[in-house]
Amino acid sequence: MHLARRSLVEESEVSPRVSAGSFFLETPPPSKHHASSRRLIASASPNEADRDDAEESETDERESLLDWEVAGLMSEALSRVEGRITSFDNRHVILLLEALALVGFAPGSLVDKTLQTCVLPRVCHLRSEELLGLLQVVAALDVQFDELLQAMGERVTEILPQFELAGLVSLASHFTDLEFPPRLLLSELASRLDEAAATLDDDTLRQMKVLFARHGLPHESICARLETELCPQETGTN
Structure with a gap:
């Protein structure tokens, strides 16, 4: 099984500063009365720029530290969840996977254990809405687990009349995204x-x-x- 893992901590993007050069060029030339004060301001600019850069760097460092702290807390919480995952019912298993997909933080061991021990053995008993929700979140996590997809496809075949037409379209789209051709669904939709x-x-x-x-x-x-x-x-x- 292959899981495309994504990290909660991403590098922040710093937008380039807009140059004010054109603005200053359009202002009238300074009078002699203000010439000396302008020179003083100009001489102080490098120090101010250094302070701005230092403050910006300090802010970025604090934000990065906060990101790592949040990631650490999430990892600790999810490790506890992993120890109790077998006690989760179908609804809470799907909600957990949806949350992992939403925040883009999916520890491989937790996802693997959830799919192997909780989801796969229960697929043959899932209802139509549970199958649809599960397949949607598996596609969102970009999980390649052929045994699970095969089992889900077989379950869809068993309860095909229970799905509304819109649900069949969604199922076929998600199976396609996971490179698992939904031939039966396509045939049903074509008819x-x-x-x-x-x-x-x-x-x-x-x-x-x-x-x-x-x-x-x-x-x-x-x-x-x-x-x-x-x-x-x-x-x-x-």
């Missing part, structure tokens, strides 16, 4: 194109159109419903 064009909202139809285009399947009826400018080009290539 219900007219129903999809008549009942699904525009966002789901766009998702379905992208899905069909990605697999080289005809989707003219979806394009007709959406009336987008790109559809004639896409359907012409199929």
Whole structure:
């Protein structure tokens, strides 16, 4: 199993300062009365710049230290969660994985243990909404776990009539993102194109159109419903 791990602590981006040179060039030349004071200010500028840089560096250092402290606290909390993960019910397992995906902090040992010991043995009993939520979070974490995906695909096949059409589109999209071709789902969706064009909202139809285009399947009826400018080009290539 391969997990694309992401760290909570990222390097902060410092925006470049906007130069004020053009502003000063547009101001009238200083009078003799102000010439000496301007020279004093100019001579003091390097020291002020040094102080600004020092303050900015100190702020960045404090923020970096805070990030590491937060990461440490999260690691400690998640290590405790890992020790109790087998007692979590399906809902809380999915919520945990959703939280890890949301913050971009997913310790490999915790994810592996959760999927191996909690999720995989329970897949054959998951309800439709649990399967959909689980597959969504697995895709968000970019987890490559073929045994789990195979088990989920088999469970989807068993309870296919329980899924709404929009749910089937979402399932097929997530399986595709995980490079696990959802042939049965695509076949089911292809047989219900007219129903999809008549009942699904525009966002789901766009998702379905992208899905069909990605697999080289005809989707003219979806394009007709959406009336987008790109559809004639896409359907012409199929």
